[in-house]
Amino acid sequence: MKYEVGQIIYILKNKNLQIIPASVKEEIVRKTIDETIVQYVLGLPDNNQIMIEDVNDKIFKDVNTLKDFMIENTKKTVEALIEKALEDKEKYFNKTKEPVETNQHVQNDIKQVIMNSEVNKEQITSGEQ
Numbered sequence: 799m800k801y802e803v804g805q806i807i808y809i810l811k812n813k814n815l816q817i818i819p820a821s822v823k824e825e826i827v828r829k830t831i832d833e834t835i836v837q838y839v840l841g842l843p844d845n846n847q848i849m850i851e852d853v854n855d856k857i858f859k860d861v862n863t864l865k866d867f868m869i870e871n872t873k874k875t876v877e878a879l880i881e882k883a884l885e886d887k888e889k890y891f892n893k894t895k896e897p898v899e900t901n902q903h904v905q906n907d908i909k910q911v912i913m914n915s916e917v918n919k920e921q922i923t924s925g926e927q
Contacts, residue, residue: 801825801838801850801859808864810856817864823847 801807801822809818824839838850850857858864 799857799859800836805859807840808858808861809853810858810864810868812855815868819843820848822850 803822803825805822807820807822809820810816811818820840820842822838823841826837826839828835828837840848840850840853842848856867858867
């Protein structure tokens, strides 16, 4: 990417999402027979300088592009968090349960009932209920 000396750029730190403005202090051009190499020296707010190729974070030429990038990233993160919550809801709370019959009977007819007295046995054998 090409920058202009004096241009302000913005570095979005991956580690803590801090935004650091930097000034392009110097453009260094090396030409050989085979190639042209362009390097930039950045001035940081703490008065330190760094070569742009040593920056391991995202660099933006303007705050509007930076803002759009951050909003889109935030949107994707929120959508991923919501999707995970919905998956967890299905996993933990929408388990398929076997239906429970509310009218279950222990016996199908009176002959399957355990009898404790001679009177009950006589009623079953004679057909009385």
